[in-house]
Amino acid sequence: MQTSTLILVLLVLTVLAYQLGRARSLRVAGGARGARKLHSLPSHYGFLTAIWCGLPALVVVLGWQMLDHRIIADQVIAAMSTDVQALSEGELSLVLNDVRNIIAGNVSADAVSPEVAAAAGHWQRLDSLSRTAVAVLAFCVALAGGWVTVRRITPTLRARNRVEQVVRWALMGCSLIAILTTIGIILSVLYESLQFFRLVPVTEFIFGTQWSPQMAIRADQAGSSGAFGALPLFAGTALIAFIAMAIAVPVGLFSAIYLSEYASRRFRAITKPVLEVLAGIPTVVYGFFAALTVAPLLRGLGESLGLEVASESALAAGLVMGIMIIPFVSSLADDMITAVPNAMRDGSYGLGATRSETIRKVVLPAALPGIVGGVLLAVSRAIGETMIVVMAAGLSANLTANPLEAVTTVTVQIVTLLVGDQEFDSPKTLAAFALGLVLFLATLMLNIIALHVVRRYREQYE
Amino acid sequence: MNSPEAGRAAEPQPQRRVRELVERGLRRRYRAERRFRAYGLAAAVSGLLFVGFLFLSIISTGYTAFVQTTIRIDIRFDPELIDPQGSRDEDTLYSADYSGVLKQSIRERFPGVEGRRELRQLYGLISEGASFDLRDLVLGDPGLIGETREFWLLASDDIDQLVKGKIDRDLSEDQRVVSDLQLGWLDELTADGRVERRFNRVFFTAGDSREPEQAGVLGAVVGSFLTLLVTLLLSFPVGVAAAVYLEEFAPANRFTDLIEVNINNLAAVPSIVFGLLGLAVFIQFFGVPRSAPLVGGLVLTLMTLPTIIIASRAAIKAVPPSIREAALGMGASQVQVVAHHVLPLAMPGMLTGAIIGMARALGESAPLLMIGMVAFIADIPGSLTDPATALPVQVFLWADSPERAFLERTSGAIIVLLAFLLVMNAAAVILRQKFERRW
Numbered sequence: 086m087q088t089s090t091l092i093l094v095l096l097v098l099t100v101l102a103y104q105l106g107r108a109r110s111l112r113v114a115g116g117a118r119g120a121r122k123l124h125s126l127p128s129h130y131g132f133l134t135a136i137w138c139g140l141p142a143l144v145v146v147l148g149w150q151m152l153d154h155r156i157i158a159d160q161v162i163a164a165m166s167t168d169v170q171a172l173s174e175g176e177l178s179l180v181l182n183d184v185r186n187i188i189a190g191n192v193s194a195d196a197v198s199p200e201v202a203a204a205a206g207h208w209q210r211l212d213s214l215s216r217t218a219v220a221v222l223a224f225c226v227a228l229a230g231g232w233v234t235v236r237r238i239t240p241t242l243r244a245r246n247r248v249e250q251v252v253r254w255a256l257m258g259c260s261l262i263a264i265l266t267t268i269g270i271i272l273s274v275l276y277e278s279l280q281f282f283r284l285v286p287v288t289e290f291i292f293g294t295q296w297s298p299q300m301a302i303r304a305d306q307a308g309s310s311g312a313f314g315a316l317p318l319f320a321g322t323a324l325i326a327f328i329a330m331a332i333a334v335p336v337g338l339f340s341a342i343y344l345s346e347y348a349s350r351r352f353r354a355i356t357k358p359v360l361e362v363l364a365g366i367p368t369v370v371y372g373f374f375a376a377l378t379v380a381p382l383l384r385g386l387g388e389s390l391g392l393e394v395a396s397e398s399a400l401a402a403g404l405v406m407g408i409m410i411i412p413f414v415s416s417l418a419d420d421m422i423t424a425v426p427n428a429m430r431d432g433s434y435g436l437g438a439t440r441s442e443t444i445r446k447v448v449l450p451a452a453l454p455g456i457v458g459g460v461l462l463a464v465s466r467a468i469g470e471t472m473i474v475v476m477a478a479g480l481s482a483n484l485t486a487n488p489l490e491a492v493t494t495v496t497v498q499i500v501t502l503l504v505g506d507q508e509f510d511s512p513k514t515l516a517a518f519a520l521g522l523v524l525f526l527a528t529l530m531l532n533i534i535a536l537h538v539v540r541r542y543r544e545q546y547e
Numbered sequence: 548m549n550s551p552e553a554g555r556a557a558e559p560q561p562q563r564r565v566r567e568l569v570e571r572g573l574r575r576r577y578r579a580e581r582r583f584r585a586y587g588l589a590a591a592v593s594g595l596l597f598v599g600f601l602f603l604s605i606i607s608t609g610y611t612a613f614v615q616t617t618i619r620i621d622i623r624f625d626p627e628l629i630d631p632q633g634s635r636d637e638d639t640l641y642s643a644d645y646s647g648v649l650k651q652s653i654r655e656r657f658p659g660v661e662g663r664r665e666l667r668q669l670y671g672l673i674s675e676g677a678s679f680d681l682r683d684l685v686l687g688d689p690g691l692i693g694e695t696r697e698f699w700l701l702a703s704d705d706i707d708q709l710v711k712g713k714i715d716r717d718l719s720e721d722q723r724v725v726s727d728l729q730l731g732w733l734d735e736l737t738a739d740g741r742v743e744r745r746f747n748r749v750f751f752t753a754g755d756s757r758e759p760e761q762a763g764v765l766g767a768v769v770g771s772f773l774t775l776l777v778t779l780l781l782s783f784p785v786g787v788a789a790a791v792y793l794e795e796f797a798p799a800n801r802f803t804d805l806i807e808v809n810i811n812n813l814a815a816v817p818s819i820v821f822g823l824l825g826l827a828v829f830i831q832f833f834g835v836p837r838s839a840p841l842v843g844g845l846v847l848t849l850m851t852l853p854t855i856i857i858a859s860r861a862a863i864k865a866v867p868p869s870i871r872e873a874a875l876g877m878g879a880s881q882v883q884v885v886a887h888h889v890l891p892l893a894m895p896g897m898l899t900g901a902i903i904g905m906a907r908a909l910g911e912s913a914p915l916l917m918i919g920m921v922a923f924i925a926d927i928p929g930s931l932t933d934p935a936t937a938l939p940v941q942v943f944l945w946a947d948s949p950e951r952a953f954l955e956r957t958s959g960a961i962i963v964l965l966a967f968l969l970v971m972n973a974a975a976v977i978l979r980q981k982f983e984r985r986w
Contacts, residue, residue, distance in 0.1 A: 154834060249882040253796055259788035260797070263809040263856070266849050270820055273827030336590045343587025352591075360594045363601075365968060367910025369939040370605065370961050373946045377954065378604045408597045415594070439576050441583035462815060469817020471913035472939075476946060496819050500916050503826065521823040525816065532815040533808075 106134025328403025337414025417459030609958025777844020822917025858900020
């Protein structure tokens with residue numbers, strides 16, 4: 086039986102169990118008029134029965150689903166000849182792939198060795214056996230759970246409290262997903278990164294200046310040294326992020342000041358949402374804009390000034406990324422500026438200061454911690470931004486501070502290393518995870534500092 | 548009162564000097580004030596200009612993707628080529644040489660053209676996909692065989708671009724992709740009223756293709772829809788549950804703090820890192836099929852969860868405590884208070900948050916690149932485990948294509964994407980204005 090149909094059948098059983106539990110509670114109470122003798126509402130008895138019927142069975146099905154492929158694979162290999170069992174792990178997975186391909190019908194059984202064909206048959210037998218077994222098991226668990234609960238229903242059974250306990254645990258489980266996600270991220274990037282650092286020393290990775298991750302397939306191949314010095318990537322990321330912040334901070338900050346302190350209500354009502362549109366545009370659109378509109382524009386401009394601008398210059402990517410970040414900076418700065426109490430402004434006006442003097446000498450210093458926090462968040466977003474740089478920045482690692490040249494970034498390299506076919510034992514693939522680890526740690530640090538600063542600041546004036 | 552001049556004249560020397568100093572200073576300070584204000588205005592206006600320029604450049608390159616050049620050709624369905632035996636057997640009709648039928652019909656329109664090179668240029672006027680259209684026509688109505696009918700066929704991408712004026716016909720022949728001969732034929736056909744620009748139906752009804760004139764966004768739209776379906780079904784219940792726990796049940800301790808820090812931090816983790824997580828955990832460890840909407844939806848779920856949790860918590864916070872107290876006073880349990888009172892009142896706010904989270908997920912492409920949703924997929928996905936791509940990834944793929952005609956189609960796909968985002972955000976705004984209660 087397919088897993089989806091099995092789950093559907095379990096769902097039907099659960100609904101039945103609800104009805105059964107509800108009816109049973111009314112019966113033990115002596116009909117609808119006796120319902121007030123029950124500890125809980127009849128529906129609570131129904132829910133309790135449904136939970137005991139559906140939940141354990143669902144756990145059985147899902148647990149089995151996670152494990153059965155491994156168990157079947159082991160069984161199939163154990164049944165094959167000793168030659169096959171002696172193969173290395175990589176070759177074994179190739180054999181298993183053949184087996185799976187035969188089952189999926191991608192490869193005809195004549196195209197492979199008789200042993201593999203036999204293994205495919207064995208696999209299918211085991212698979213159908215496993216499906217039947219799990220279906221039977223799940224049924225039994227569901228029926229047993231439902232039956233035992235129905236038998237236990239008495240007027241004094243505290244059904245509501247039990248149901249609510251389960252609800253509470255379920256709610257907490259959902260909020261735990263946030264922690265699980267973080268752990269998942271750390272484990273997945275850390276595990277592959279550690280494997281990478283076994284092949285390439287950490288110091289070489291962080292301080293090396295040569296980045297050419299293509300591994301030589303043949304020993305005599307040219308130009309594939311497989312060097313993993315990521316310093317040029319860090320420099321490129323920093324360069325592009327710097328250009329982006331050089332655009333976004335002044336424009337964002339000044340527009341926030343203008344909108345919150347000077348602009349008429351109508352101008353603000355129109356401009357603020359329009360600027361926020363910039364935040365809602367998908368980054369791939371910015372990437373397209375950078376690569377096909379801004380880059381040629383800058384190139385033409387550079388030519389007319391006698392400068393050589395690379396067609397994938399850091400400037401184009403940084404400029405567009407800056408535009409993307411403007412609303413981010415401006416809305417955060419706006420929040421921070423409006424949070425400064427008016428009494429401070431009035432005090433400054435009372436001393437005869439002009440508006441700009443009040444803003445520069447009173448409002449901004451008061452709002453500074455919050456603004457700095459916002460800018461840090463923006464930096465973290467700039468270094469983690471992917472699509473703009475993938476589409477508009479270069480691919481070759483280039484250690485330079487010249488914004489007119491092409492540079493590459495951490496995110497670009499992660500994408501180029503991982504798009505396409507991967508083998509999880511080559512340093513090329515693992516390097517992407519090491520870069521991911523660096524990216525995660527860098528943004529994590531920035532985020533934690535920024536969130537801390539912003540929260541402290543908000544509390545200050547609340 | 549004296550006029551200032553008279554007063555100034557009466558002032559003693561030192562006082563006058565001070566006053567002059569102050570006035571000069573005032574002038575300077577007012578100038579600084581005006582400058583500062585001008586900077587602010589310039590910043591705000593430049594932000595507006597960026598928005599305008601961005602939209603203008605996308606729309607001006609993209610609107611032509613919605614029309615497509617078609618050429619009217621008299622097609623003679625030669626029985627010799629389609630079904631020499633006259634069996635009308637479906638297999639025969641399916642595998643017949645429709646490309647030959649097409650070429651023969653074009654040759655009959657231009658009888659003077661000879662030689663392999665010239666003929667190839669001549670055939671190049673019409674899209675290669677037109678022969679599949681002919682096949683479908685014949686399969687739908689076998690009575691066409693032996694007849695001659697007029698059909699509007701898709702022009703090839705280069706001809707299409709030329710008709711739309713995106714290729715300059717005044718360039719010398721070696722600098723443009725359309726040859727002089729093709730230009731001549733095209734002019735002849737135009738003079739004959741056989742060239743027309745029509746609404747580009749293919750763009751909305753087809754999947755991806757290597758040929759720009761046959762490429763459409765439907766496959767990507769369906770892929771995005773399936774991915775978002777998974778995301779919504781998982782992230783909304785889980786996000787709401789987590790928000791309810793944190794707002795209504797969680798004890799104030801370090802563990803709860805840890806959860807909160809994690810949520811706030813996850814909201815700022817770069818999306819590509821979620822892609823790495825999906826690759827390592829869902830694909831490598833759990834063996835979810837690559838390139839499928841299922842795994843895309845799982846990754847986007849993790850990515851949008853913080854957004855939905857934060858929005859839902861705000862919505863729950865906005866429900867006044869008096870409602871909870873009233874229900875508790877009537878003897879409701881805490882779970883009943885939440886289920887019967889808090890959740891229904893907070894629902895509009897939560898839905899708004901969910902829509903905004905979905906809009907973000909719809910525009911996201913970086914994590915999808917990691918989990919293999921970038922493959923070239925011509926078929927329209929039919930289930931959650933079929934290989935699929937998503938709308939923003941389709942934009943990325945087309946932006947990389949060398950054909951000139953893909954440029955406008957990329958912009959066209961962006962317009963479609965932005966239209967979807969606009970609808971979603973408008974829905975969120977309407978929902979908020981209509982149903983959100985101010986207490």
